[in-house]
Amino acid sequence: MRPERPPTDPDVDLDVPRQRAELRGGAASLLAAIAVGGMVGAVVRHGLAVAFPHPPGGFPWATFAVNVSGCLLIGVLMVLITEAWQAPRLVRPFLGVGILGGYTTFSTYAVEVQQAVAAGATRTGLLYLAGTLVAALASVRIGVTLTRLATGVVRKRSAG
Amino acid sequence: MSVILVALGAALGAPLRYLVDRAVQAHHGSSFPWGTLTVNMAGSFILGVLIGGAAVGAVPGSLVALLGTGLCGALTTYSTFGYETVRLYEDGARRHALLNAGVSVVAGLGAAFVGVTLAGALWS
Numbered sequence: 001m002r003p004e005r006p007p008t009d010p011d012v013d014l015d016v017p018r019q020r021a022e023l024r025g026g027a028a029s030l031l032a033a034i035a036v037g038g039m040v041g042a043v044v045r046h047g048l049a050v051a052f053p054h055p056p057g058g059f060p061w062a063t064f065a066v067n068v069s070g071c072l073l074i075g076v077l078m079v080l081i082t083e084a085w086q087a088p089r090l091v092r093p094f095l096g097v098g099i100l101g102g103y104t105t106f107s108t109y110a111v112e113v114q115q116a117v118a119a120g121a122t123r124t125g126l127l128y129l130a131g132t133l134v135a136a137l138a139s140v141r142i143g144v145t146l147t148r149l150a151t152g153v154v155r156k157r158s159a160g
Numbered sequence: 161m162s163v164i165l166v167a168l169g170a171a172l173g174a175p176l177r178y179l180v181d182r183a184v185q186a187h188h189g190s191s192f193p194w195g196t197l198t199v200n201m202a203g204s205f206i207l208g209v210l211i212g213g214a215a216v217g218a219v220p221g222s223l224v225a226l227l228g229t230g231l232c233g234a235l236t237t238y239s240t241f242g243y244e245t246v247r248l249y250e251d252g253a254r255r256h257a258l259l260n261a262g263v264s265v266v267a268g269l270g271a272a273f274v275g276v277t278l279a280g281a282l283w284s
Binding site: 045 | 248
Protein backbone atom coordinates (compact mmCIF):
# COMPACT_ATOMS: atom_id res chain seq x y z
CA MET A 1 0.00 0.00 0.00
CA ARG A 2 2.94 2.34 -0.36
CA PRO A 3 3.91 2.19 -4.01
CA GLU A 4 4.93 5.87 -3.84
CA ARG A 5 7.61 5.19 -1.25
CA PRO A 6 10.99 5.78 -2.89
CA PRO A 7 13.42 2.87 -2.45
CA THR A 8 15.85 2.95 0.49
CA ASP A 9 18.46 0.82 -1.26
CA PRO A 10 19.53 2.28 -4.63
CA ASP A 11 21.24 -0.99 -5.63
CA VAL A 12 18.12 -3.11 -5.32
CA ASP A 13 15.24 -2.58 -2.89
CA LEU A 14 13.36 -5.84 -2.39
CA ASP A 15 10.40 -3.93 -0.91
CA VAL A 16 9.79 -2.47 -4.38
CA PRO A 17 8.00 -5.23 -6.38
CA ARG A 18 9.38 -3.99 -9.72
CA GLN A 19 12.96 -4.22 -8.45
CA ARG A 20 12.35 -7.53 -6.69
CA ALA A 21 11.33 -9.04 -10.03
CA GLU A 22 13.97 -7.36 -12.19
CA LEU A 23 16.41 -10.29 -12.17
CA ARG A 24 13.71 -12.50 -13.73
CA GLY A 25 13.14 -10.00 -16.53
CA GLY A 26 16.54 -10.77 -18.08
CA ALA A 27 19.43 -11.36 -15.69
CA ALA A 28 22.10 -11.17 -18.41
CA SER A 29 21.16 -7.69 -19.64
CA LEU A 30 20.79 -6.43 -16.07
CA LEU A 31 24.20 -7.71 -14.92
CA ALA A 32 25.83 -6.57 -18.17
CA ALA A 33 24.48 -3.04 -17.69
CA ILE A 34 25.85 -3.02 -14.13
CA ALA A 35 29.24 -4.38 -15.28
CA VAL A 36 29.63 -1.81 -18.08
CA GLY A 37 28.57 1.02 -15.76
CA GLY A 38 30.96 -0.22 -13.07
CA MET A 39 33.85 -0.22 -15.57
CA VAL A 40 33.14 3.38 -16.60
CA GLY A 41 32.86 4.58 -13.00
CA ALA A 42 35.99 2.77 -11.81
CA VAL A 43 38.10 3.98 -14.74
CA VAL A 44 37.10 7.61 -14.04
CA ARG A 45 37.94 7.14 -10.33
CA HIS A 46 41.27 5.55 -11.23
CA GLY A 47 42.06 8.40 -13.62
CA LEU A 48 41.40 11.00 -10.92
CA ALA A 49 43.52 9.07 -8.39
CA VAL A 50 46.43 8.97 -10.86
CA ALA A 51 46.04 12.66 -11.79
CA PHE A 52 45.81 13.86 -8.18
CA PRO A 53 48.02 11.62 -6.02
CA HIS A 54 48.58 12.44 -2.35
CA PRO A 55 51.87 12.00 -0.47
CA PRO A 56 52.07 9.48 2.43
CA GLY A 57 50.26 11.06 5.36
CA GLY A 58 48.62 13.64 3.08
CA PHE A 59 44.90 14.25 2.72
CA PRO A 60 43.43 11.92 0.01
CA TRP A 61 41.68 14.67 -1.95
CA ALA A 62 40.99 12.54 -5.05
CA THR A 63 38.98 9.89 -3.17
CA PHE A 64 37.32 12.59 -1.06
CA ALA A 65 36.16 14.41 -4.21
CA VAL A 66 35.02 11.15 -5.85
CA ASN A 67 32.94 10.02 -2.88
CA VAL A 68 31.40 13.43 -2.16
CA SER A 69 30.51 14.13 -5.81
CA GLY A 70 29.20 10.57 -6.26
CA CYS A 71 26.91 11.09 -3.25
CA LEU A 72 25.59 14.35 -4.72
CA LEU A 73 24.91 12.59 -8.02
CA ILE A 74 23.09 9.61 -6.48
CA GLY A 75 20.78 12.02 -4.65
CA VAL A 76 19.97 13.71 -7.97
CA LEU A 77 19.63 10.40 -9.84
CA MET A 78 17.38 8.64 -7.34
CA VAL A 79 14.89 11.53 -7.13
CA LEU A 80 14.83 11.77 -10.93
CA ILE A 81 14.25 8.06 -11.59
CA THR A 82 12.03 7.10 -8.64
CA GLU A 83 10.09 10.20 -7.62
CA ALA A 84 9.97 12.49 -10.65
CA TRP A 85 9.97 9.96 -13.47
CA GLN A 86 9.38 6.24 -13.98
CA ALA A 87 12.72 5.25 -15.51
CA PRO A 88 13.22 2.43 -18.04
CA ARG A 89 14.35 -0.89 -16.56
CA LEU A 90 18.12 -0.62 -16.99
CA VAL A 91 18.60 3.05 -16.09
CA ARG A 92 18.98 2.57 -12.31
CA PRO A 93 21.23 -0.54 -12.62
CA PHE A 94 23.46 1.17 -15.22
CA LEU A 95 23.77 4.65 -13.68
CA GLY A 96 23.24 3.97 -9.98
CA VAL A 97 24.59 0.49 -9.29
CA GLY A 98 27.15 0.55 -12.12
CA ILE A 99 28.57 4.00 -12.77
CA LEU A 100 28.09 5.62 -9.34
CA GLY A 101 28.86 2.38 -7.51
CA GLY A 102 32.04 1.84 -9.51
CA TYR A 103 32.97 5.51 -9.18
CA THR A 104 32.60 5.78 -5.40
CA THR A 105 34.50 3.49 -3.07
CA PHE A 106 34.39 2.56 0.58
CA SER A 107 37.40 0.23 0.57
CA THR A 108 39.88 2.87 -0.62
CA TYR A 109 38.44 5.32 1.93
CA ALA A 110 38.92 2.84 4.80
CA VAL A 111 42.42 1.80 3.73
CA GLU A 112 43.50 5.44 3.18
CA VAL A 113 42.52 6.21 6.78
CA GLN A 114 44.61 3.21 7.90
CA GLN A 115 47.54 4.34 5.72
CA ALA A 116 47.42 7.88 7.14
CA VAL A 117 47.47 6.54 10.70
CA ALA A 118 50.29 4.14 9.82
CA ALA A 119 52.28 7.07 8.35
CA GLY A 120 51.92 8.91 11.67
CA ALA A 121 49.35 11.40 10.34
CA THR A 122 46.59 10.36 12.74
CA ARG A 123 44.94 13.79 12.77
CA THR A 124 44.80 13.91 8.97
CA GLY A 125 43.38 10.39 8.94
CA LEU A 126 40.64 11.22 11.42
CA LEU A 127 39.86 14.49 9.64
CA TYR A 128 39.56 12.58 6.36
CA LEU A 129 37.40 9.90 8.05
CA ALA A 130 34.91 12.35 9.56
CA GLY A 131 35.14 14.95 6.80
CA THR A 132 34.20 12.46 4.07
CA LEU A 133 31.27 11.13 6.11
CA VAL A 134 29.82 14.58 6.87
CA ALA A 135 30.39 15.97 3.36
CA ALA A 136 29.02 12.82 1.68
CA LEU A 137 25.80 12.70 3.71
CA ALA A 138 25.28 16.45 3.24
CA SER A 139 25.82 15.98 -0.51
CA VAL A 140 23.16 13.27 -0.75
CA ARG A 141 20.74 15.54 1.07
CA ILE A 142 21.58 18.54 -1.13
CA GLY A 143 21.23 16.46 -4.30
CA VAL A 144 17.85 15.07 -3.18
CA THR A 145 16.49 18.43 -2.01
CA LEU A 146 17.59 20.47 -5.03
CA THR A 147 16.27 17.85 -7.48
CA ARG A 148 12.92 17.69 -5.70
CA LEU A 149 12.68 21.48 -5.88
CA ALA A 150 13.71 21.55 -9.53
CA THR A 151 11.22 18.86 -10.55
CA GLY A 152 8.36 20.02 -8.35
CA VAL A 153 8.24 16.70 -6.48
CA VAL A 154 8.00 18.52 -3.13
CA ARG A 155 4.82 20.35 -4.08
CA LYS A 156 3.28 17.24 -5.61
CA ARG A 157 4.01 15.17 -2.50
CA SER A 158 2.82 17.73 0.05
CA ALA A 159 -0.36 18.37 -1.96
CA GLY A 160 -1.13 14.65 -2.02
CA MET B 161 47.75 -1.23 -18.89
CA SER B 162 46.52 -0.73 -15.32
CA VAL B 163 43.40 0.98 -16.71
CA ILE B 164 42.40 -2.28 -18.41
CA LEU B 165 42.97 -4.24 -15.21
CA VAL B 166 40.91 -1.72 -13.22
CA ALA B 167 38.08 -1.99 -15.79
CA LEU B 168 38.17 -5.81 -15.74
CA GLY B 169 38.10 -5.90 -11.94
CA ALA B 170 35.21 -3.44 -11.85
CA ALA B 171 33.26 -5.47 -14.42
CA LEU B 172 33.27 -8.28 -11.83
CA GLY B 173 32.98 -6.17 -8.69
CA ALA B 174 29.91 -4.14 -9.64
CA PRO B 175 27.59 -7.09 -10.49
CA LEU B 176 29.00 -8.90 -7.45
CA ARG B 177 27.87 -6.01 -5.23
CA TYR B 178 24.38 -6.16 -6.73
CA LEU B 179 24.10 -9.93 -6.19
CA VAL B 180 25.58 -9.94 -2.66
CA ASP B 181 23.44 -6.97 -1.61
CA ARG B 182 20.36 -8.73 -2.97
CA ALA B 183 21.18 -12.05 -1.30
CA VAL B 184 21.93 -10.46 2.08
CA GLN B 185 18.84 -8.23 2.03
CA ALA B 186 16.66 -11.24 1.14
CA HIS B 187 17.64 -12.77 4.50
CA HIS B 188 16.65 -9.70 6.51
CA GLY B 189 13.17 -8.28 6.89
CA SER B 190 14.40 -4.99 8.34
CA SER B 191 15.22 -1.86 6.36
CA PHE B 192 18.71 -1.77 7.87
CA PRO B 193 21.17 -1.90 4.94
CA TRP B 194 23.01 -5.10 5.89
CA GLY B 195 23.87 -5.79 2.24
CA THR B 196 25.86 -2.61 1.73
CA LEU B 197 27.54 -3.03 5.12
CA THR B 198 28.60 -6.56 4.10
CA VAL B 199 30.18 -5.57 0.77
CA ASN B 200 31.86 -2.50 2.26
CA MET B 201 33.42 -4.53 5.09
CA ALA B 202 34.48 -7.37 2.80
CA GLY B 203 36.00 -4.99 0.24
CA SER B 204 37.83 -2.98 2.90
CA PHE B 205 39.32 -6.18 4.31
CA ILE B 206 40.43 -7.51 0.90
CA LEU B 207 41.92 -4.15 -0.13
CA GLY B 208 43.71 -4.02 3.24
CA VAL B 209 45.29 -7.44 2.56
CA LEU B 210 46.33 -6.34 -0.96
CA ILE B 211 47.82 -3.00 0.15
CA GLY B 212 49.52 -4.64 3.14
CA GLY B 213 50.92 -7.32 0.83
CA ALA B 214 52.07 -4.75 -1.74
CA ALA B 215 53.89 -2.80 0.99
CA VAL B 216 56.15 -5.81 1.68
CA GLY B 217 56.53 -6.65 -2.01
CA ALA B 218 54.40 -9.81 -1.88
CA VAL B 219 51.53 -8.53 -4.06
CA PRO B 220 52.35 -7.10 -7.51
CA GLY B 221 50.95 -3.74 -8.59
CA SER B 222 48.94 -5.36 -11.40
CA LEU B 223 47.03 -7.45 -8.86
CA VAL B 224 46.35 -4.33 -6.77
CA ALA B 225 44.94 -2.63 -9.88
CA LEU B 226 42.77 -5.64 -10.84
CA LEU B 227 41.47 -6.76 -7.44
CA GLY B 228 42.01 -3.61 -5.36
CA THR B 229 41.21 -0.53 -7.46
CA GLY B 230 38.93 -2.45 -9.82
CA LEU B 231 37.14 -5.25 -7.99
CA CYS B 232 37.12 -3.89 -4.41
CA GLY B 233 36.50 -0.37 -5.68
CA ALA B 234 33.37 -1.44 -7.53
CA LEU B 235 32.31 -4.00 -4.90
CA THR B 236 32.28 -1.26 -2.26
CA THR B 237 30.30 1.93 -2.53
CA TYR B 238 30.04 5.27 -0.78
CA SER B 239 27.11 6.55 -2.85
CA THR B 240 24.76 3.70 -1.87
CA PHE B 241 25.92 3.91 1.76
CA GLY B 242 25.30 7.67 1.80
CA TYR B 243 21.92 7.47 0.09
CA GLU B 244 20.68 4.68 2.37
CA THR B 245 21.74 6.60 5.47
CA VAL B 246 19.91 9.75 4.34
CA ARG B 247 16.80 7.76 3.31
CA LEU B 248 16.63 6.03 6.71
CA TYR B 249 16.84 9.44 8.37
CA GLU B 250 14.13 10.87 6.09
CA ASP B 251 11.86 7.89 6.81
CA GLY B 252 12.06 8.63 10.53
CA ALA B 253 14.41 5.70 11.27
CA ARG B 254 16.92 8.15 12.74
CA ARG B 255 18.52 5.69 15.13
CA HIS B 256 19.08 3.25 12.26
CA ALA B 257 20.58 6.07 10.17
CA LEU B 258 23.04 7.05 12.91
CA LEU B 259 23.78 3.41 13.67
CA ASN B 260 24.42 2.67 9.99
CA ALA B 261 26.84 5.60 9.66
CA GLY B 262 28.69 4.71 12.87
CA VAL B 263 28.85 0.95 12.32
CA SER B 264 29.85 1.27 8.63
CA VAL B 265 32.75 3.60 9.37
CA VAL B 266 34.01 1.71 12.43
CA ALA B 267 33.56 -1.77 10.88
CA GLY B 268 35.01 -0.73 7.51
CA LEU B 269 38.02 0.85 9.17
CA GLY B 270 38.42 -2.17 11.45
CA ALA B 271 38.29 -4.51 8.45
CA ALA B 272 40.98 -2.47 6.67
CA PHE B 273 43.25 -2.53 9.75
CA VAL B 274 42.78 -6.28 10.19
CA GLY B 275 43.49 -6.86 6.48
CA VAL B 276 46.72 -4.84 6.47
CA THR B 277 47.88 -6.41 9.75
CA LEU B 278 47.10 -9.91 8.51
CA ALA B 279 49.03 -9.29 5.29
CA GLY B 280 52.02 -8.08 7.31
CA ALA B 281 51.88 -11.19 9.48
CA LEU B 282 51.48 -13.49 6.47
CA TRP B 283 54.23 -12.16 4.24
CA SER B 284 56.95 -10.65 6.42
